[in-house]
Amino acid sequence: GAVVSQHPSRVICKSGTSVKIECRSLDFQATTMFWYRQFPKQSLMLMATSNEGSKATYEQGVEKDKFLINHASLTLSTLTVTSAHPEDSSFYICSASTSDYNEQFFGPGTRLTVL
Amino acid sequence: GQNIDQPTEMTATEGAIVQINCTYQTSGFNGLFWYQQHAGEAPTFLSYNVLDGLEEKGRFSSFLSRSKGYSYLLLKELQMKDSASYLCAGMDSNYQLIWGAGTKLIIKP
Numbered sequence: 472g473a474v475v476s477q478h479p480s481r482v483i484c485k486s487g488t489s490v491k492i493e494c495r496s497l498d499f500q501a502t503t504m505f506w507y508r509q510f511p512k513q514s515l516m517l518m519a520t521s522n523e524g525s526k527a528t529y530e531q532g533v534e535k536d537k538f539l540i541n542h543a544s545l546t547l548s549t550l551t552v553t554s555a556h557p558e559d560s561s562f563y564i565c566s567a568s569t570s571d572y573n574e575q576f577f578g579p580g581t582r583l584t585v586l
Numbered sequence: 587g588q589n590i591d592q593p594t595e596m597t598a599t600e601g602a603i604v605q606i607n608c609t610y611q612t613s614g615f616n617g618l619f620w621y622q623q624h625a626g627e628a629p630t631f632l633s634y635n636v637l638d639g640l641e642e643k644g645r646f647s648s649f650l651s652r653s654k655g656y657s658y659l660l661l662k663e664l665q666m667k668d669s670a671s672y673l674c675a676g677m678d679s680n681y682q683l684i685w686g687a688g689t690k691l692i693i694k695p
Contacts, residue, residue, distance in 0.1 A: 505683075513687065514673060514685045514686060514687040514688050515629070515673070515685045516685075517682070517683070517685075520682070562626075564628045564629075574619075574631055574634060575619075575631075575683065576631070577621075577628040577629050577630065577631075578628060579627065579628050580627065580628040582626075
């Protein structure tokens, strides 16, 4: 159990375009979803935390107008990278947790390349 | 501030035992996690400790000492597939995970 999917797994886009990444909890209801970014050979960097039906809480230094997060239901959260630039190229990973917070279940990640 | 320290890289031999250490400083404490991450993939959960002591799960064990702010992950009977990065993460009082930079484990035949 506790499966989280992410779509797409890979995306290549042109600079200036927007990209939407979906994160779904397939067999449980996720009270909270987390969006991370990971650059090569670095650890996970938390971008934002979102709870269903409320606005996401962004970490310091993360532009909320550039990285739009929508947590529409207990099983779906989306991250939209608006006006993407080459420096936004990274591995984006979502995770989901239930109300007891004991574990975060990770999606398989999305590799974004902005040309 | 909050901080997680773990070695950058370790090398071990197939069939041997390796211990990966982690020290943590968090604002409040709600547990210590270990994740395994293969290159190009998302992390997968290995263990969670919130009380002092050793938790054993097959070839992997995890230890916690809250008074020392210290944990380790012990891997026995190493296999080539264990080559990966191992991420230590502490959960603070807000239930946020504070991540270490990861320890890259290289297994040699």
